[in-house]
Amino acid sequence: MDNTQRVYKMLFSSVYPLYIQKAEKKGRTKEEVDAVIYWLTGYNAKTLQQQIDNKVDFETFFAQAPKMNPNASKITGVICGYRVEEIEDKLMQKVRYLDKLVDELAKGKKMEMILRE
Secondary structure, three states: OOHHHHHHHOEHHHHHHHHHHHHHHOOOOHHHHHHHHHHHHOOOHHHHHHHHHOOOEHHHHHHOOOOOOHHHHHOOOEEOOEEHHHOOOHHHHHHHHHHHHHHHHHOOOOHHHHOOO
């Protein structure tokens, strides 16, 4: 199994606490992490919790996302050594978008900048 497939099969519920931990270490909150996820995917508190409870993998998490934000294409920059705007695999791009948003949150960016308002 290559790295791409490994990422797709990772359980969202196992990575989600790491996103929160990363943000909280830098003085941000779980609510802010959730707001970023809601903005990107269209999930809400109830539907996000269902995905966590159902232990879906990243592939399923993004496949079932209610509505990807049309402004997601405004997310640019480097994450894990890749420019997110140049990632050709659309699913991997979505995973990296989420990584990038959490990264920006942890780096102290203002929410309106993170949410591309």
